[in-house]
Amino acid sequence: MAPKSDIEIARAAQKRPIMEIGDKLGIPPEQLIPFGHDKAKVTADFIASLEGRPDGKLILVTAINPTPAGEGKTTTTVGLGDGLNRIGKRAITCIREASLGPNFGLKGGAAGGGYAQVVPMEDMNLHFTGDFHAISAAHNLLAAMVDNHVYWGNALGIDVRRIVWRRVVDMNDRALRTITAGLGGVANGYPREAGFDITVASEVMAILCLARDIEDLQKRLGDMIVAYRRDRSPITCRDLKADGAMAVLLKDAILPNLVQTLENNPAFVHGGPFANIAHGCNSVIATRAALKMADFVVTEAGFGADLGAEKFFDIKCRKAGLRPDAAVLVATVRALKMNGGVAKADLAAENVQAVLRGCANLKRHIDNVRRFNVPVVVAINHFMGDTEAEIEAVEAYVAAEGSEAIVCRHWAEGSAGIEALSHRVAELATSGTADFSPLYCDELPLWQKIETIAHRIYHAGEVTASSAVRDQLAQWEAAGYGNLPICIAKTQYSFSADPTLRGAPTGHVLPVREVRLSAGAGFVVAICGDIMTMPGLPITPAAERIRLDAKGHVEGLF
Structure with missing residues (x-):
């Protein structure tokens, strides 16, 4: 008999009413805003009431560089949360929401897999509680107000050649990367070149995931730079008086979403910035609230540790x-x-030597995590075709590097298959050996921050950029933005900007093509190589296989 698909397993889940899940965390029913019977938002009043409680232990789940073979980072995150609860710990899982773009494209959903999933799987991978729609609406409201201001006389003196606020849609649509807006005559405004990003690349998404509360959210929205005047002075969202209306659209989206795992353990699923073109972590609000309610919080950072973990830390x-x-x-x-x-x-064929060659990538990530003074353990996410010789080779390699590799079978067995890792992680997290420190200090100049990441994390030999890029960084430093961290946008498939360069390359060139200031989110984005902030669909998109069956059930999601 063929194994059940993820969606079949999720549909057969014995879910508990969401009020019961909230009760496990001490959340009164009146402090939950239900979306049906199996998901709810936690009120701002309850989150505020948690202030003053001690924090639990924070555990990051990251991975090697992703490949078409699969790594299972989210599956391991969910499995570890269940595993910690299984061994008697009070644990909460915190992950990101899924974007419609990759769901209908190539990557698939973001709810875990096998018997280590968060449910309801279909809702989470589709519209969920509407957070992404609210973010898209808020972002595009601002875009409309920019063009409207220009149309009605342009009192702020916006240079239409220097409007930097693009539009967004939560879908992979390469045809929208660069467009011409305002065609059709005087009544439609001024023609100009514009474009779309995917919603998860929006600065509004980043702000929602970094804001402490609704007041902080509105302040950050107001700080966003949307355009420049001819003298290069910035114009902000606050100048256009759009921040208030945007905050209204986001007043519910900023509240964390409470759901459950297949084993009825609590999970927060909130926010979803991409890890290769944004910072790739779930919301600060959800993570901080979870830390007040649990002894252990298990969260993830998108793609490999070179992107996800570095951005999580820095x-x-x-x-x-x-x-x-x-x-x-x-x-x-x-x-x-x-x-x-x-x-x-x-x-499928056993190849121990290839495994050992590939372990160079694993070693690089182990070393990188250690740079932040955080203890690390390796989880070998087990596949049925793995041989004992291959597994032993990984275990021996990691042991020689002074760490530990533990085989995990949570995909097939749920929490029972990840007990060993759960015990080890609990031991590490309570050992007091972590002494976290970021990779660079705030005061380092922006260009040197980019070089630091490139040299120390990617092992690049050189970082290149045009004089225009370097001048732009210098201008932002002069304007007071020099203390911001860097968010590098590059391919997830390699330490380099070349997606075909696997393993642990050294001496490569990191080409910085463009830089963008996210003044509201509080970081500078360095766009490298051919990375796009609006992905395209593959030759055979997943959307071709997604449909309703005769009973009205969704088929084809993964």
């Missing part, structure tokens, strides 16, 4: 005052073989 932790206590680095034998040069079609 952006989210720096901005929110978080101090992680342990990290889990997820790897699979299959992915290590691909990093060792094996084609996807040949992964």
Whole structure:
């Protein structure tokens, strides 16, 4: 009999009413805003009431560079949360919401897999509680108000050539990357070049995930730069008086979403900035609230540790005052073989030497996490075709690096398959060995911050950029933005900007193509190589396989 698909497993889940899940955390029913019977938002009043409680231990789950073979980072995050609860710990899982773009494209959903999932899977991977729609609406309201201001006389003196606020849609649509707006005559405004990003790349998304509360959210929205005058002075969202209306649209979206795992343990699923073109972490509000309600909080950062973990440490932790206590680095034998040069079609055959070659990628990530003074353990996410010789090779390699690799079977067995890792993580997180520190200090110049990440995390030999990029960074420093952290946008598939360069390359060139100031979110984005802030669909998108069956059930989500 063929194994059940993720969606079949999720549909068969024995879910508990969401009020029961809230009761486990001490949340009174009146402090939950239900969205049906299996999901709810936690009120701002309850979150504020948590202030003053001690924090639990914060555990980051990250991974090696992703490959088509699969790594299972979210699955491991959910499994570890269940595993900690299984061994008697009070744990909450905190993950991001799924974007419609990758759901209908190539990557799929973001709710875990197998018997380590957060449910309701279909809702989470589609409209969920409407947070992304609210973010899209708020973002595009501001875009409309920019063009409207220009149309009605342009009192602020906006230089239409220097409008930097693009529009967004939560879908992969390459045709919208660059457009011409305002065509059709005088009644439609002034023609200009414009474009769309995917919603998860919006600065509004980043702000929602970094804000402490609704007041902080509105302040950050007001700080966003939307355009420049001819003298290069900035014009903000606050100048256009759009921040208030945007905050109104986001008043519910900023509240964390409470759901449950297949084993009826609590999970917060909130926010969803992409990790290769944004900072890739769930919301600060959800993480901080969870830390007040649990002994252990398990969260993830998107894609490999070169992107997700670095941004989690240098952006989210720096901005929110978080101090992680342990990290889990997820790897699979299959992915290590691909990093060792094996084609996807040949992964079924045992190849210990390829595994060992691929372990260079694993070692690089272990070393990088240690740079932040956070203890790390490796989770080998088990696949049925893995051989004992291949697993033993990984375990021995990691042991030689002074760490530990633990085989995890949570995909097939749920929390029972991840008990060993759960015990080890609990031990590490309470050992007091973590002494977290960011990679660079706030005072370092922006260009040197980019170089620091490139040299120390990516092992690049050189960072290149045009004089216009360097001049722009200097102008932002002169304007008082020099203390902001860097959010590098690059391919997730490699330490380099070349997605085909697997393993642990050194001496490569990191080309910085463009820089963008996210003044409200509080970081500078450095766009490298060919990375796009609006992805495209693959030749055979997942959307072709998604449909309703005869009973009205969703099929094809994964």
